[in-house]
Amino acid sequence: MRYLTAGESHGPQLTAIIEGVPSNLPLSIEKINEQLLRRMKGHGRGRRMQIEKDQVKIVAGVRHGKTTGAPICLVVENKDWTHWQTIMSPEPVDEGEDKRRVSRPRPGHADLNGALKYNQRDMRNILERSSARETAIRVAVGAVARQLLEQFDITVAGHVLRIGEVQAKPVDVSLEEMIRITEESPVRCLDADAAKRMMDLIDKAKADGDSLGGVVEVRAEGLPVGLGSHVQWDRKLDGRLAQAIMSIQAFKGVEIGIGFEAAARPGSQVHDEIILDEQGNYSRKTNRAGGLEGGMTTGMPVVVRGVMKPIPTLYKPLNSIDIDTKEPFAASIERSDSCAVPAASVVAEAVVCWTLADALCEKFAGDSLEEMKANYDKYNRHVEEF
Numbered sequence: 490m491r492y493l494t495a496g497e498s499h500g501p502q503l504t505a506i507i508e509g510v511p512s513n514l515p516l517s518i519e520k521i522n523e524q525l526l527r528r529m530k531g532h533g534r535g536r537r538m539q540i541e542k543d544q545v546k547i548v549a550g551v552r553h554g555k556t557t558g559a560p561i562c563l564v565v566e567n568k569d570w571t572h573w574q575t576i577m578s579p580e581p582v583d584e585g586e587d588k589r590r591v592s593r594p595r596p597g598h599a600d601l602n603g604a605l606k607y608n609q610r611d612m613r614n615i616l617e618r619s620s621a622r623e624t625a626i627r628v629a630v631g632a633v634a635r636q637l638l639e640q641f642d643i644t645v646a647g648h649v650l651r652i653g654e655v656q657a658k659p660v661d662v663s664l665e666e667m668i669r670i671t672e673e674s675p676v677r678c679l680d681a682d683a684a685k686r687m688m689d690l691i692d693k694a695k696a697d698g699d700s701l702g703g704v705v706e707v708r709a710e711g712l713p714v715g716l717g718s719h720v721q722w723d724r725k726l727d728g729r730l731a732q733a734i735m736s737i738q739a740f741k742g743v744e745i746g747i748g749f750e751a752a753a754r755p756g757s758q759v760h761d762e763i764i765l766d767e768q769g770n771y772s773r774k775t776n777r778a779g780g781l782e783g784g785m786t787t788g789m790p791v792v793v794r795g796v797m798k799p800i801p802t803l804y805k806p807l808n809s810i811d812i813d814t815k816e817p818f819a820a821s822i823e824r825s826d827s828c829a830v831p832a833a834s835v836v837a838e839a840v841v842c843w844t845l846a847d848a849l850c851e852k853f854a855g856d857s858l859e860e861m862k863a864n865y866d867k868y869n870r871h872v873e874e875f
């Protein structure tokens with residue numbers, strides 16, 4: 490499978506074209522919209538989220554509730570566009586009409602590097618596309634992938650582990666419990682006490698004109714053994730998951746399983762012993778590898794974490810240089826999120842859904858869902874008999 494997205498933060502819409510989804514997959518628009526709504530919520534988001542009402546339109550590849558095998562085209566409109574029609578017009582406008590030319594690069598953003606690289610003296614031509622508004626359409630794409638995973642009883646859920654200095658204590662719950670608890674938490678955190686402290690910290694950062702980052706975790710259960718491959722660098726599923734997480738705006742680190750902690754432990758406390766479970770199937774005594782060995786799934790839950798840096802646009806100004814005057818200035822802003830870690834956990838789920846669905850399609854390749862399921866059943870019999 491593959492997909493591309495297009496669209497600017499304040500343009501008319503975000504668009505995605507997805508290719509390679511098998512035919513006859515039942516696709517629910519409501520389920521996509523549920524995911525879009527989840528991404529918009531979370532304590533710490535800014536005023537833009539009061540303007541947007543993200544809903545998907547499917548304009549190709551789906552008929553009477555099922556995929557046809559043709560490319561799927563998804564659209565999410567930007568409600569804010571109505572305020573930006575002249576500024577974002579594809580038609581030429583008089584210089585005087587464009588009051589929003591950006592000559593002041595914001596630290597921590599793509600503005601300056603993008604301006605130099607693409608030879609743009611108006612940095613709006615960079616920031617409109619680098620904006621994390623794009624994550625709305627990626628969540629829609631992930632929601633399509635999630636519906637394919639559901640057909641194979643694969644569940645993906647995420648939660649927030651840390652915001653700023655507040656770390657959630659480990660809570661051992663089923664994926665179903667995780668979904669129930671995080672849906673009720675304004676910071677998508679399993680530890681209710683930490684969640685309260687996270688919200689206080691976000692309020693304080695906001696009042697101080699500052700911002701916060703954090704750590705999110707995504708878990709996937711129900712995966713067959715052998716998705717991904719050890720035979721070539723770009724087929725390793727751990728590497729592909731890391732790329733997917735790192736492609737989210739503001740993500741700066743990834744861990745799989747115990748991750749960085751492995752550096753501090755001896756091998757005997759890192760590797761997972763191989764056992765036979767009650768049904769006589771191969772399993773692991775522990776899951777410190779986070780469900781991946783040799784770039785392939787082990788059949789244990791996949792556990793991926795990502796680190797999000799604090800939002801770079803601050804009410805508390807940071808110094809930068811104006812590209813017209815070459816003079817220093819202190820960057821001031823109109824609006825921004827102060828913490829988007831809870832929303833980013835939903836984005837992280839979406840990109841993990843995509844990566845796993847992509848690997849599933851490779852392993853059980855079929856043009857229709859029926860063909861894929863037949864291949865999956867045959868492989869499961871092989872694994873059981875092995």
Ligand SMILES: Cc1cc2nc3c(=O)[nH]c(=O)nc-3n(C[C@H](O)[C@H](O)[C@H](O)COP(=O)(O)O)c2cc1C
Pocket residue numbers: 535597598599619620621624737738739740798800801802803824825826827829832833836
């Ligand atoms: C869900 C989400 C919301 C974001 N909201 C903002 C925001 O309101 N203001 C901001 O400056 N950055 C925001 N960001 C982060 C920037 O888009 C990102 O830091 C910037 O594009 C630079 O890219 P980089 O941090 O990956 O290098 C957000 C990121 C995510 C994932």
Ligand SMILES: C=C(O[C@@H]1CC(C(=O)O)=C[C@@H](OP(=O)(O)O)[C@H]1O)C(=O)O
Pocket residue numbers: 498535537538541619620621622624625738824825826
């Ligand atoms: C629009 C979204 O996030 C935006 C991501 C973002 C950035 O710089 O990344 C900046 C803000 O946009 P604006 O400058 O229009 O207020 C956020 O609101 C969204 O998540 O849907």
